[in-house]
Every structure is written in structure tokens, then in C-alpha cells.
Amino acid sequence: xxxxxxxxxxxxxxxxxxxxxxxxxxxxxxxxxxxxxxxxxxxxxxxxxxxxxxxxxxxxxxxxxxxxxxxxxxxxxxxxxxxxxxxxxxxxxxxxxxxxxxxxxxxxxxxxxxxxxxxxxxxxxxxxxxxxxxxxxxxxxxxxxxxxxxxxxxxxxxxxxxxxxxxxxxxxxxxxxxxxxxxxxxxxxxxxxxxxxxxxxxxxxxxxxxxxxxxxxxxxxxxxxxxxxxxxxxxxxxxxxxxxxxxxxxxxxxxxxxxxxxxxxxxxxxxxxxxxxxxxxxxxxxxxxxxxxxxxxxxxxxxxxxxxxxxxxxxxxxxxxxxxxxxxxxxxxxxxxxxxxxxxxxxxxxxxxxxxxxxxxxxxxxxxxxxxxxxxxxxxxxxxxxxxxxxxxxxxxxxxxxxxxxxxxxxxxxxxxxxxxxxxxxxxxxxxxxxxxxxxxxxxxxxxxxxxxxxxxxxxxxxxxxxx
Amino acid sequence: xxxxxxxxxxxxxxxxxxxxxxxxxxxxxxxxxxxxxxxxxxxxxxxxxxxxxxxxxxxxxxxxxxxxxxxxxxxxxxxxxxxxxxxxxxxxxxxxxxxxxxxxxxxxxxxxxxxxxxxxxxxxxxxxxxxxxxxxxxxxxxxxxxxxxxxxxxxxxxxxxxxxxxxxxxxxxxxxxxxxxxx
Numbered sequence: 001x002x003x004x005x006x007x008x009x010x011x012x013x014x015x016x017x018x019x020x021x022x023x024x025x026x027x028x029x030x031x032x033x034x035x036x037x038x039x040x041x042x043x044x045x046x047x048x049x050x051x052x053x054x055x056x057x058x059x060x061x062x063x064x065x066x067x068x069x070x071x072x073x074x075x076x077x078x079x080x081x082x083x084x085x086x087x088x089x090x091x092x093x094x095x096x097x098x099x100x101x102x103x104x105x106x107x108x109x110x111x112x113x114x115x116x117x118x119x120x121x122x123x124x125x126x127x128x129x130x131x132x133x134x135x136x137x138x139x140x141x142x143x144x145x146x147x148x149x150x151x152x153x154x155x156x157x158x159x160x161x162x163x164x165x166x167x168x169x170x171x172x173x174x175x176x177x178x179x180x181x182x183x184x185x186x187x188x189x190x191x192x193x194x195x196x197x198x199x200x201x202x203x204x205x206x207x208x209x210x211x212x213x214x215x216x217x218x219x220x221x222x223x224x225x226x227x228x229x230x231x232x233x234x235x236x237x238x239x240x241x242x243x244x245x246x247x248x249x250x251x252x253x254x255x256x257x258x259x260x261x262x263x264x265x266x267x268x269x270x271x272x273x274x275x276x277x278x279x280x281x282x283x284x285x286x287x288x289x290x291x292x293x294x295x296x297x298x299x300x301x302x303x304x305x306x307x308x309x310x311x312x313x314x315x316x317x318x319x320x321x322x323x324x325x326x327x328x329x330x331x332x333x334x335x336x337x338x339x340x341x342x343x344x345x346x347x348x349x350x351x352x353x354x355x356x357x358x359x360x361x362x363x364x365x366x367x368x369x370x371x372x373x374x375x376x377x378x379x380x381x382x383x384x385x386x387x388x389x390x391x392x393x394x395x396x397x398x399x400x401x402x403x404x405x406x407x408x409x410x411x412x413x414x415x416x417x418x419x420x421x422x423x424x425x426x427x428x429x430x431x432x433x434x435x436x437x438x439x440x441x442x443x444x445x446x447x448x449x450x451x452x453x454x455x456x457x458x459x460x461x462x463x464x465x466x467x468x
Numbered sequence: 469x470x471x472x473x474x475x476x477x478x479x480x481x482x483x484x485x486x487x488x489x490x491x492x493x494x495x496x497x498x499x500x501x502x503x504x505x506x507x508x509x510x511x512x513x514x515x516x517x518x519x520x521x522x523x524x525x526x527x528x529x530x531x532x533x534x535x536x537x538x539x540x541x542x543x544x545x546x547x548x549x550x551x552x553x554x555x556x557x558x559x560x561x562x563x564x565x566x567x568x569x570x571x572x573x574x575x576x577x578x579x580x581x582x583x584x585x586x587x588x589x590x591x592x593x594x595x596x597x598x599x600x601x602x603x604x605x606x607x608x609x610x611x612x613x614x615x616x617x618x619x620x621x622x623x624x625x626x627x628x629x630x631x632x633x634x635x636x637x638x639x640x641x642x643x644x645x646x647x648x649x650x651x
Contacts, residue, residue, distance in 0.1 A: 020615070021510065021615035022614070022615045025615060147545060147549060153554065155549035155550065155553065155554045157550065157558065158546040158549070158550050158565075158572055159556075159561065159565055159568040161571075164572055164575070167571070167572045167575040167576070168575050171575045171578055171582075175579070175582045178582060182589070189613040190510065190613045190614055192613070193611070193613045193614055205599060206599070209590065209596040209597035209598070210596050210598040210599045210600070210601060212508055212601055212603060212609075212612060213508045213510060213612050213613050214506050214507070215494075215507035215513065215516045215517070216506055216520075217594045218509070218512040219525055220525045220589055220593040220594065221512070221589065221594075222512050223525045223527045224527050224586070224589045227527065227531050227581075228582060228585055228586070231535075231578050231581055231582055231585075234578070235575075235578050242571055443510055443511040446510055446511045446615075447511035447512065450511065454514075
């Protein structure tokens, strides 16, 4: 083998082309200052239609009662919790990119963290809707969920994982929001200062809070940002761990397993990265962001999907192994009969195909560099992860210990309206974000460019490593 | 620009095009004994903390204290609510369940730390929101959040302004603006 030359060892730069701070400002803020195109309006219309569908679904549920949903005993949890777990899992990639990769000094996160964090926030909003509506009378839910001194003189029952979930998800939402906003302040100031109209200057000026980029502020800002990342890291692990305890702490076969926490966290990151890729592949093309979200970024995300996909596959294997090895006939029944041969086997095999087979394409360089293939695989993974939650929730519930207790679950039009409605609502929030807020963390990219310039070489090869 | 109104703050502002020049100039000005110095940049400048001799940030201390308070408060809340004020017997398990209190205690600790970091930074350490600041009097200062680097020196009287401007010129500022606080 020939000795690798310096050029071969160097990874593709994280910012391609020749840029200075001025051209970065211009190229990254241009989409905001330009008038929105027909494509944006068309997508917005679709999103608003979806939001309308959501409104209808929620209104019908509240007006007529929770019986409008398809779930009933024994399948007491269905779309409500499936969609909750799916959305919140999607959110986890945002925190992983913004916090965990920051702590590991993975510089490639800089171009995609803002985007992923916005996705987190909006996904957690959708997730939160489901349990709240599922309570049936959300206006009463507050005294079951939050410890406030109500006239009933009772308190929530803190020994339940569902209560832990309330605290975990609300803490997660607040932390994500504050972390996102703190990162946004310098960019809002850039928008204020590059605005040409007085209205924009005032609007962005209000949200920038009067930030002037003072060294005395950056001094605290850097440490505050790092600490928030440090706190968000264990937090994100705790959130999906606690979500998995909602299941694992029950005695139902198929739920009562110790592998759930790590396997849920890996699944969350897996689906979250798939969603980031699904959104960023079209966005980087239409918003002209290819110089900061390069092929190298996409490739890195593919590798993370491959890794987390393998962990998820290991989780599946372990569940099946434990069911067989324990000799518990109810466990074996769920894993080998209900799931693989039961009435929902189509969803089970779709899950296996999407989550276990699909990520293996990312072993190959041509797959990691072909945007169409990446996008298609990411969509399949999103589908697969939804199927996984459906399989876990519904198949375990619909056939438990006593056959006389078995029943089928079929979602109703209200279930579908609310589910597809949340896509629309998510889309609306995301489109507004893309139009009014810099989708790329501008100040961080400028700092990265400065670091690259100082080092005088394409920076940070730790991800790619040395490849001969 | 210069005014004779006394008691108002004057800011001498110097613009730099390169981050390293800005840091170096800040160091020279500080060594020359100028007080009330600050630097402005679109992203954190490497080495500016040492150049301006900024003291260690207190943000971690605040976060630690509030995190501990949050965790302690979260634990006490669960103990008081479920074991003292309204005991709930679930299958005869202990009413004060140490292990089952851990997740919420952890979440409350994180929440306390996060809220304190964010709000203490914004309201106390940055002293924001502050829509008006004298440096914004200079229209050119808008570049401080885009692609230029600025240093400011604060003074109370007109007599110092001339000397400061001269010193700014010596350390290599490309543009020098003096602004007066507008009340």
C-alpha cells in the first residue's frame, strides 16, 4: 500500500469554497431577507391544512369524548402513546447534535445544530399534545400532573413513572427552549444589524435583547452555553429512559424488560437523525446552504444512523433472546407468536425491514454520498421507528395473559386526523422558523471559519480519522 | 459629536478588521492603563479574556447552587406531598420511597440549574434586555455583530477623549468614532 499523502488524509472541509465573515453573513441570511417563494407558500398551505385537520381531531375528541379514538380495553394505549414516543424520539437528535457533539468537540455539528434544535422543540410540542388530549378532559389534567395546591387538597402520586415522565418532558422542553434561545441571541443581533427596513430592525432588536457582542458578555456566554450542553446531555438520556420506564415498570410481557432504557435512547437518536436528514436534504438545496451543510455532514449523519441502527437491532435481538432464555411462556408468546405471526405481523416485518436492514446500506460509501439514497433511507427509518412503537404498544396490549381478554385495535379517522395533523402543525412551525430565524448558527459558523483559517488547514479530522 | 454636557458617558470606539488585531490592541490598551475597556465581536474572540484580564465567570457557581437547591427542593416536595401532607398507600409500599423519588429529584436539579444559568446570564451577567446602549449611537457599529471587531473605552469627560482617540490610532484602529450617551 502506498504511503498516504497529506491530501488523502485530509477530510473534506466543513465549509466549502472561499468565504469570509461578510460572505457567510450574506449567504446564510439571504433566505430571510428574500421574499418567500411559491414553494414556501405551497408547503405552508399544506401545513395549514394539516393544522386544520389537527384542530378538527382535537375538537371532536374533546366535544364527544375519548371514545372517538380506537383504543379501548385491553388496548388502552394506542396512537396517543405511539405518536408521543415517536415525536419525542425525533426530538432527541436535536439535543444530541447540539449538546453531546459539542462536548465531544465534533465541529461538524456547528452547521446543523440550530436546525436540529428547532426540530427538537417543535417535535416535543407535538409529542406533548398526545398525552394531554388523551386525558380526555385536559382542563382537569393539570391537578393530576403538576403539584399545585388545588382545593382538592391532594397531590400527584410520585411513585408512578408517568409522573416522572411529566417532569422529564417538561424539563426537557424548557431546557431545549432556553438552550436554543441563548444560541440564537447573537444571530438575532446579526439580523437586527443587517436589516434594511425599520420594522425588521425593531422586531429583531426586541428579540436580540440589545445584544452587542461585548467581550464581557461572551465571557459568561461561552461558559453558560457549555454548561447548558453539559446538563442537556444527561437530561436527554434521562428523558427517553423515563419514557421507556412507562412500559418497562409494568409487568406486561413485551414491556417488562431491562434492555428498554438504552434501546429506547438509541432508537430515539436513530429516528431523530433520520428526521434531521429528511428535513435538511431538501432545505440545503432550496435555501442555498450546500457550502455549510456539505456532503461530509451528511456522511457523518449516515454513520450515526448506522451506529444507532445497530444498537436498535441489538435491542431487538436481546428482547427475543431474553424471551426464549427466560423460559417464560407469556414472553415467548408475545415475541414469537403475537408479533411474528399475529394479526399485526405486517407492521412487525415492516419494522424489521426499515430498522434492521435499511441502515446497512450506510456501510457503503456510495450510499453515504448519494443524497437521494440517503433521503430515501432516512424516510424508511422514520417509518420503521413509528412501526416499532406501534409494535411495542399495541401487540403487547392486545394479547396479554388470558385469551378471553384479547381484542383487536383499529385506529379511527380521529386518530389519523390528529396524527397527520401534527405533521402539518410541525411543518408550519418549521417553515416559519426557516423563514424568520437563521437556520444555521451564524456566529458559530463564523467562529468555525476563523478557527479553520487560523489552523490553515481543513479543520477537525477526528470524525473522519485518517483513511489511507 | 462631542458635547459639553457633563456627567454623560463618552465612548471612544475603534474598529478592527481582523480578530487577532483586535485582541492585540485590547491587550496594549489595557497595559497602557486605560480603564473601562470592552471589545465587541460577532463571535467569541480567542484570547480576549486574558487581554482584558476578565475575572473568572461566576456562572458555574450560580448553576451549582441552584442545581443543588432544585434537587433538594424536588426531593423534599415528593417526601412532603406523598408521605406527610397526603400519604398515599400504593400496595403497602413505603410512603417515603427513596428510590422512586430519584428520577424527579434529578429532573428538578437539572431544571434548577438550567433556569438559573439562563436567567442569571441574561438579567444579571449580561444586564440585558437593554435595547439602548451608547455604542449603538454609531451607525457603523452595526458591523460588530456581522464582520468587524470593535474596542471601546469609556470616559466621563471630554478632556480624555482626545488622548484616547490618539491611543486607539496608535494600536491600529481603522476607524475611530466617539459617541456620547443620549439621554
